[in-house]
Amino acid sequence: MNLEKILAISGKPGLYVLKVQTRTGFVAESLTDGKKITVNLKSNVSLLSEISIYTYEGEKPLTEVMQRIAVKENKGQAISHKEDNAKLTAYFKEILPEYDEERVYPSDIKKVLNWYNTLQAKGLVTDEAPAATSTSEEIAAEEPVKKAPAKKAKAKKEE
Missing domain, CATH: 2.30.30.730 (SH3 type barrels.)
Known part of the structure; x- marks a missing residue:
């Protein structure tokens, strides 16, 4: 995704x-x-x-959380974000058992589920991994640099 x-x-x-x-x-x-x-x-x-979810061990990227929802739901719709808070937190606990319950509010869970369902409805829930950003060294190794032809400098002598 x-x-x-x-x-x-x-x-x-x-x-x-x-x-x-x-x-x-x-x-x-x-x-x-x-x-x-x-x-x-x-x-x-x-x-x-760039968004992450707080866990007891640190932070989990939203991409990973949404991937877990996709696996649980077999890339189908998740539960509605309009469910009651107890049902939402129980569902989120199944997806991400280590999430920090003190710092992740029910409103955050609602946003994540709403966003997931929106992306799923548009067909954007896929196994595709995000494109890794290549370093300049990797790019240099992949593509040989073509040198531009040297320009002949006109020599002017000023006297």
């Missing part, structure tokens, strides 16, 4: 896909209705790939 270009925008419902960066912000497309909006740099925007 690749969440690299999936955004949550504060104050806006649903999830968005990053389309184009502009000088003053970017253009995003809603996953729910397909409408494009412009978002300025002052908006509070979160990339889903």
Whole structure:
């Protein structure tokens, strides 16, 4: 599951896909209705790939949590985020038994399940791993650098 270009925008419902960066912000497309909006740099925007869930051992990336939901549900819909809090926390405990119950609130669980169901409805729940960012050394090893032909400098003698 690749969440690299999936955004949550504060104050806006649903999830968005990053389309184009502009000088003053970017253009995003809603996953729910397909409408494009412009978002300025002052908006509070979160990339889903950068979000983590607190556990007792540290933090688990949201991608991994959603992958666990996908495995449990066989890539189908998860329970609704509108269920009561007791049912939601019991479900989340099955998915991520080590989550920190004091720092992960029912509202956080609702968001995760709502986001998962939105992504699943759009067919974005896949086995695809996020693309690893290559280091400059790996890129250099993969692609030989072609040297540009040397320009002949015109020699001018100033007297």
